[in-house]
Amino acid sequence: MSDEETLTITLTVNGERVSRLVPVRQTLVDFLRIDLGLTGSHIGCEHGVCGACSVRVDGAVVRGCLMLAVQADGADVVTIEGLDDTGEVADLQEAFVARNALQCGYCTPGMLMTASELLREGKPASREEIRTFLSGNYCRCTGYHAIVDAVAATLAARLQASSEPERS
């Protein structure tokens, strides 16, 4: 590397503890993609509008392009690869495939990441509320209708499943 300033960071990514020397100006999403090979997080605008780089940091979904890697020192980071491995959104992924809620797939990891936050809230949401919740994630292909369908179906199924044991 050149003589640019670097720092060593240590963090947990998808449950794995990693330590790397990074340029202090490197964004979190570049670190994940370039240094760790986690290419599921995509780069769409690099100014915080499109949501393609959304990742979970210490439980909250953030823009990977608006956070520096050094700011994630000590943090617990989850990317789409981690979400996929744990099966946390397996039902949502299945709904996306069944409903064709993606076309080119470039927005999809960020869209799933954002939707996972809505699902984790565990509260009923109308189509309008789902649309508002997802409105920080740009999708050029689908027109959003199918995405809203997939999220609504997954949310409804989860709420149904969580209410059933109480009744029995």
Next chain:
Amino acid sequence: MNERPDLFSLSRPNSYVGRTLSRAGARRAVAGRGRYTDDMSLPRMLHAAFVRSPHAHARIVAIDTAAARSQPGVALVMTGAELAKLCAGPWVGTLTCFPGMKSAPQHPMAAERACWVGEPVAIVVARTRAEAEDAAEHVAVKWEELPAVADKKTALDPGAPVIHPELGDNLAFRKVVDNGNAEAAFAAADLVVEATFDFGRHTAVSLEPRTLLADFDKGTGKLTITTSSQCPHMIQRVFAETLRLPDHMVQLVAPDVGGSFGLKIHTYGDELATCAAAMRLGRPVKFVADRLESFVSDIHARENHVKGRIAVSKSGEIEAFDIDVLGGAGAYSQYPRTSVLEATQVLNVTGGPYRHKHHRARATIVFQNKPPSSQYRAVGHPVGNAIGEHLVDRAAEALGIDPIEMRRRNVFPDDAYPAVTASGIKIKELSHQRCIDVLVERMRYDALRREQAELRRKGIHRGIGIACFIKSCAPGPHGYYGIGGAPISLQDACTIRLEPNGGVLCMVGVTEQGQGTDTVMAQIAASALGVPMASVRVISGDTDAVPYGGGTFGSRAVAIGGEAVYQAARDLRDEILQIAGVLLQAETGALDIVDGHVIDRAGGARRIPLAEIGRIGHFQVAELPNSLQPVLSHTRRFRLEDELYIFTNGIHGAYVEVDVDTGFTRLLKHWVVEDCGRVINPQLADEQVRGGCVQGLGGALYEHCIYDDAGQLTTGTMADYLVPMAAEMPDIDVAHVQTLTTVSELGAKGVGESGTGAAPAVVMNAINDALSPFKTCVTTQPITPEVILTALRKI
């Protein structure tokens, strides 16, 4: 021999045509395991960044690259002039089918003069993108600013600066269509309605930007280009020629493509420069356009100023259209597809659903100091439909005729085909009347009108929009590119192979960008062959692997590529049955293929599996007579014969609410009924329409490349250039009428652009319906709150 059975009959086993099946690629994408170009790295790979013009028009007096070359990590700095010396060319974006058309020679990067803000002038290659960008800041360009032409309306004024002096003026092309006697029709008409329209510049904003990874093997002289592309063979041809390489030594691979929409059918100088840098260095070089440079270097589209009028009889019969279109080409006509198709398509399709007899249309396309404009999803149709459908609505309103009724009176009847529109295009197998009927039912049109009237009494201003359309799909070789001399294949092809274990590989020239093309091709192949879907794998987007084709553009993938797949699969089926007939001592006509087994057509008894045909055909050919040499690999090409296009048709409906105090428009619901011929996969077809609609709605309401008088883009970030997000978009109801085209056996027409083509028309009509109590209307897109409040005379 018996006739072949109907291979698409849904009652057959393995009949996948007409069924919703999910896409294999989708499963990969939801796991975050898509493979886009930027996800790939090669050993010793370098990264490119570009120095771009900060001026709309300026002469390069000098470039000093010494400081940049000495920056950390820098491997190469190359100016436009240096690159031009390595390249054949320059490019000239004209086609011979446009007589009198002009464009100036264009180098991949500006060599002497930059003609738009964002035009590349030097490439910097370094170990990391960050280092390349750092070093690019040290490239010192001495500029001499020249007067810029930003406004197309003054581009032809006497005394206006001439962007390319050798062309004499800023006129790129002029085209006139004058059929019938429009002058007399307007003079004699009961009613004439006139309007003036403005359509803003848009750009595609694919979420994955343009991305290219070039790798040159100095040992073999082969260049491998991995890039996010819709048209691998066209890019291969243009880049090979420009880089002075033979076609067969350039391989183009399009892996997963993160959206394209026409943006990625074009050639871009920065991408070519990246390839040249890789050849110079003998090391892989990657270029990813960042979002800011995408806005100033991707092709733009739609910028048109139009005067239009319609002549109508008292009874509501449309007699004539007269339109005058002024289009902005940008600084050069885009090579090789040109920058004049949008405006010329407007001439063709405006009023296309209707039986009027007189049609006069003029297009004037001028150069400006802006990025080249060119083909983007639904080329010309969003403009032409908005003009035509607005004028039809205004005429209906003046005559007190309901918009639906006005259209019923004027569309070509479903039994009127083949026919020729007044603009001179041949149409057949369309279904306007049935589409109107279906739309009225699905919208519950009459009830919606009653609801609108009730709410209007309460001061809530809702509007109902209707817009009919025709859409040109699947261009044929007699159309612009073919006879115009562009290096673009208007045929497409499939090679299909039976593998030893009975599996099927299907290589296609059309490409996949998420529409589901690969899945649709597999559905066609599996149905035609009689094998389970899991037995078929489709390969696309690799010029080393697939037969020569045009790629995906102009709603052609299924209509052209799908028919090639069908014909190739049918040939393979015939050969399998021939081999089976010899092995089984049976008449081939008495055999069929079902579920991967050759069966008796009568009774259905299984006789021999395809795995056995594959094994014998590849390994045990001694079991066959010498006269039978198995091929088990068949290639078919398909193209239109005489038609310029396959036309489709349909109708949109929209329900909106306009806040007359703030000027905000809320989209409540959208409907589309369209006729794309045979629907192969209903869900995928629906989603093409929905996504296309939203792309059209974005352009109609939000998206705008706004340039100031100096030719500077003022909306060059995603915070300024507004794209449609989930919260603003409506649910979209989609229905299909299926009138099969007779140009192919498959009968599919095209579906990818029907949403985009008419959504701007219908939303403008809906907004104007909402505004009708105020005796005003809007004809400027994007229809921002400011446009609405201005029409309401509130600002």
